[in-house]
Amino acid sequence: MDFFFYPSSVAVFGSFRVGAIAYEILRNIVEGGFEGRVIPVNPKGGTVEVAGRVFEIRPRLEEPVDTAIIAVPARMVPALIDEIGPLVKGAVVISAGFSEVGNEELERELVEKARRHGVRIIGPNCAGIFGVHGRFFGSFEVRVKPGGLALISQSGAFGGAALAMGNDEGVGFSAFVSYGNAADLNESDFLEYFADDENTKAIALYIEGVKDGRRFLEALRYAASKKPVIVLKAGKSASGARAAASHTGSLAGSYEIYRAAFKQAGAIEVEEMEEVFDAAKAFEVYPKAGRRVAVITNSGGPGVLATDRLEKLGLEIAELSKETIEKLRSFLPPQCSVKNPVDLIADADYERYRRTIEVVCKDENVDSLLVICVPPIFIPSGEIARAVIEADCSKPVIVNFMAGELVRDGVELLEGAGIKNFPTPERAARALYWLSLR
Secondary structure (H helix, E strand, O other): OHHHHOOOEEEEEEOOOOOOHHHHHHHHHHHOOOOOEEEEEOOOOOEEEEOOEEEEOEOOOOOOEEEEEEEOOHHHHHHHHHHHHHHEEEEEEOOOOOHHHOOHHHHHHHHHHHHHHOOEEEOOOOOEEEEHHHOEEEEOOOOOOEEEEEEEEOOHHHHHHHHHHHHHHOOOEEEEEEOOOOOOOOHHHHHHHHHOOOOOOEEEEEEOOOOOHHHHHHHHHHHHHHOOEEEEEOOOOHHHHHHHHHHHOOOOOOHHHHHHHHHHHOOEEEOOHHHHHHHHHHHHHOOOOOOEEEEEEOOHHHHHHHHHHHHHOOOEEOOOOHHHHHHHHHHOOOOOEOOOOEEOOOOOOHHHHHHHHHHHHOOOOOOEEEEEEOOOOOOOHHHHHHHHHHOOOOOOEEEEEOOHHHHHHHHHHHHHOOOOEOOOHHHHHHHHHHHHOO
16 A cells, blocks of 8 residues: 555645645645645646645546545546546545445445456545655645654544644654545555554554454454554444444444454553553653553652552552662652652752662663652753653653643653653553553
């Protein structure tokens, strides 16, 4: 499927008046820096200006391209696929009005025409695709920065919101695909593809239901054996399942069956959108972590919250060795707690944080560290961020700097060093839990 996610040429079909779907997709492709050939197609011809470039609108496609993006009325799509079939390898059908509204026959005709020419279809009723490392933004959704997360979404709107949220959370993407009705290619195909994609380090999957459970389980198992797969399942309740059926025409099925399948395949199931990106951030930095955690904090309350959540999630609060405790006592003020969680108290500075991280990191009873910082107004958060960055520690360190304006400078420093911040102790604890599942 490289012709979808790393194309060298693309044709866009639809209306190119400002604000139309095809125009917005063309604009996204051009503004995103795509370096291949771009051909707008509409029977009326003419020209269209996008990002300072003027394109001739071809009345028909007359030369081979890797991918077609189609945003024309649903009734016209099968005939268009039949016409361009000899010239394209794949088609992304944005158009809605197929099986999701009961028009199964039109969808069958679309697939038949595509198969006659060996054309693979994404959609219909989808929001498009991104091949971020190929600088290809074949969708009307917000562009994202390059990274390691491939987002596979049955829902286009969910995918768009997730991309925007990923930008806010500092998550980089390798790819995005909204596959809608999955008339041809489906979630299983994309799981297998991204499992082997060298730019993808983790996969996030939003599904409402699948049509071939056995194939899905095989693909999920294959992908999860190669890299983390984070799954958000919608349609768990009876009402949610009915809503899913009317949304994408999918059968949500028994949630318990899905839940068992996720566990059997080694996938990581999350409960809400926020958790998708927390898990993605954790896996962007570390491939895995052990279950024995040391908590280092300058504030007792957040340290207790982190400890509670870690234990509730089944992780262990590491028992520090006598040697570690003695080393900590040798330089920490007497009012500091040197048992886990290690409380450095409110006036903890660069040196106190850095030395504590390094000493605790060397303890053989510790697999990973959760470092919490709630800076008082007289200690810049950037100072503590530098301590985290410069500490000599080879084990996973998950960071919780809180909150808001007080830690903005510190969080920016952490991000610049490739360290992700988790805004609450509970979210940081969950990140360590997900890492422990690998």
